[in-house]
Amino acid sequence: MNEHFFSDMSVMLGRSMRHIMRSMDTIITVCITPIAMLLLFVYVLGGAIQAGTDNYVNYLLPGILLMAIASGISYTAYRLFQDKQRGIIERFHSMPIARSAVLWGHVLTSLVSNALSVVVIILVALIMGFRSSAGILEWLAVAGILMLFTLALTWVAAIAGLAANSMEGATAFSYPLIFLPFISSAFVPTESMPAVVRAFAENQPVTSIVEAIRALLSTQPVGDEIWVALAWCLGILVVAYFFAVRAYKKGN
Amino acid sequence: MDKAIEVKGLRKCYKDTEVLKGVDFEVKRGEIFALLGANGAGKTTIVRILATLLKQDGGTAAVHGFDVASEPEKVRQAISLTGQFAAVDEILTGRENLVMIAKLRHLPNPRAVADELLNRFGLNDAANRKASTYSGGMRRRLDIAMSLIGSPQLIFLDEPTTGLDPEARIETWKLVKGLADGGTTVFLTTQYLDEAEQLADQIAILHKGTIIANGTLEELKKLFPPAKKEYVEKQPSLEEIFLAIIGYKEGA
Ligand SMILES: Nc1ncnc2c1ncn2[C@@H]1O[C@H](COP(=O)(O)OP(=O)(O)OP(=O)(O)O)[C@@H](O)[C@H]1O
Numbered sequence: 001m002n003e004h005f006f007s008d009m010s011v012m013l014g015r016s017m018r019h020i021m022r023s024m025d026t027i028i029t030v031c032i033t034p035i036a037m038l039l040l041f042v043y044v045l046g047g048a049i050q051a052g053t054d055n056y057v058n059y060l061l062p063g064i065l066l067m068a069i070a071s072g073i074s075y076t077a078y079r080l081f082q083d084k085q086r087g088i089i090e091r092f093h094s095m096p097i098a099r100s101a102v103l104w105g106h107v108l109t110s111l112v113s114n115a116l117s118v119v120v121i122i123l124v125a126l127i128m129g130f131r132s133s134a135g136i137l138e139w140l141a142v143a144g145i146l147m148l149f150t151l152a153l154t155w156v157a158a159i160a161g162l163a164a165n166s167m168e169g170a171t172a173f174s175y176p177l178i179f180l181p182f183i184s185s186a187f188v189p190t191e192s193m194p195a196v197v198r199a200f201a202e203n204q205p206v207t208s209i210v211e212a213i214r215a216l217l218s219t220q221p222v223g224d225e226i227w228v229a230l231a232w233c234l235g236i237l238v239v240a241y242f243f244a245v246r247a248y249k250k251g252n
Numbered sequence: 253m254d255k256a257i258e259v260k261g262l263r264k265c266y267k268d269t270e271v272l273k274g275v276d277f278e279v280k281r282g283e284i285f286a287l288l289g290a291n292g293a294g295k296t297t298i299v300r301i302l303a304t305l306l307k308q309d310g311g312t313a314a315v316h317g318f319d320v321a322s323e324p325e326k327v328r329q330a331i332s333l334t335g336q337f338a339a340v341d342e343i344l345t346g347r348e349n350l351v352m353i354a355k356l357r358h359l360p361n362p363r364a365v366a367d368e369l370l371n372r373f374g375l376n377d378a379a380n381r382k383a384s385t386y387s388g389g390m391r392r393r394l395d396i397a398m399s400l401i402g403s404p405q406l407i408f409l410d411e412p413t414t415g416l417d418p419e420a421r422i423e424t425w426k427l428v429k430g431l432a433d434g435g436t437t438v439f440l441t442t443q444y445l446d447e448a449e450q451l452a453d454q455i456a457i458l459h460k461g462t463i464i465a466n467g468t469l470e471e472l473k474k475l476f477p478p479a480k481k482e483y484v485e486k487q488p489s490l491e492e493i494f495l496a497i498i499g500y501k502e503g504a
């Protein structure tokens with residue numbers, strides 16, 4: 001590894017954090033949209049939804065966090081594609097810097113910016129009545145799962161950003177990801193769904209991740225859900241990382 | 253070792269189209285070398301191979317004695333690339349762009365470096381504006397300024413004056429001459445014959461995948477077919493030589 005890897009990566013991080021802070025669009029999508037969803041579901045639809053819980057904000061929050069992350073990572077694809085398109089990556093690659101720092105800078109930016117939006121959303125949820133009995137260990141476990149989830153999806157986004165030929169192509173992959181929570185136990189219990197939908201909902205990654213986080217936050221036993229959740233995240237992470245690095249090497 | 257660049261039998265294909273069919277040339281240290289060629293001749297392809305961004309399919313290329321394929325890191329230490337299309341970060345300001353590159357080159361005082369260049373390139377007034385608001389000429393100047401950071405020994409300028417107005421063009425020429433006077437080797441590509449005529453110590457003409465003529469302006473003038481010379485009173489311009497050589501090769 002290049003001796004300047006970390007300093008180069010922090011320059012890259014500073015650069016793309018500036019991009020985020022200067023883009024109203026990004027801030028609206030990654031923070032304000034999930035908060036609007038939270039408000040909508042709690043105050044408009046919540047009264048009619050039978051989730052079998054007395055605190056619907058508590059029930060809803062894990063799914064909203066995953067949605068926020070799923071829409072946040074599409075900006076990683078967007079930024080990578082733009083850098084590739086505008087010759088910025090070539091400029092960096094012709095310089096004596098650690099080449100991998102360019103890619104890792106984007107990945108780190110994704111982790112930091114998604115962590116920020118998750119914190120903001122949790123703060124808003126607290127105002128709306130979200131309460132948790134979780135202790136420091138449970139919170140650390142929740143943070144770990146969310147980070148792993150972000151990392152896994154970020155590498156998926158990296159493949160899209162590096163391999164796409166158009167901006168639409170680079171970001172389109174995230175739409176199904178954003179809607180995945182709807183067909184899961186994120187908003188309503190899966191028992192209420194028709195058999196086929198239910199089978200899908202119960203076996204897709206979002207459900208196990210949501211259930212694991214929900215259990216941790218309400219200090220219920222997490223059971224097997226957490227292992228299923230971790231297996232999904234790690235599996236996606238490894239496969240996506242492999243293809244993303246391949247796309248990155250191929251691109252230059 | 254007085255050679256900045258040594259290229260032997262360089263070949264490159266994109267899918268089935270053979271773009272470079274055995275290109276040979278040398279560039280001496282400290283000289284201005286102009287690679288002249290029409291659209292699609294393969295100028296950018298050569299620059300990208302020399303700047304370690306693209307792998308050749310055959311032949312060798314060395315920069316400062318280091319092979320571009322086997323020792324790319326050493327090559328990158330010596331070079332700087334200004335690509336054909338200005339690769340500046342549009343969301344950052346001019347100053348931020350310069351500071352970023354200075355940091356990536358691990359210079360002790362990035363801000364001072366940026367200030368000095370902003371001054372020198374007449375970008376002081378626009379220093380704190382996003383680069384997306386710059387005119388084409390300003391963007392080009394910023395782009396070249398970014399390439400000068402860290403005082404590279406060899407600079408590639410891929411069509412540095414395409415799209416510039418006559419005044420900006422002359423400014424760029426002065427700059428290039430200044431660089432060469434300071435001992436920097438300049439490798440520039442151009443479609444403009446007068447540009448090569450004005451600037452270059454050495455001119456190579458790339459046509460149909462090979463270098464069809466290579467030498468000083470004086471030497472190229474001697475290549476001018478004698479049959480035509482009788483009818484021309486004035487010294488032949490490079491344009492006439494160019495057309496004559498191409499016509500001559502194709503006729504042969
Ligand atoms: N990535 C690529 N895939 C396929 N063909 C390519 C690729 N890059 C370049 N080419 C082709 O190779 C040829 C040479 O391209 P190159 O960009 O090197 O030319 P150039 O001399 O720089 O032209 P210009 O003056 O227009 O910049 C062109 O015919 C171009 O279409």
Ligand SMILES: [Mg+2]
Nearest residue numbers: 295296297336
């Ligand atoms: Mg070109």
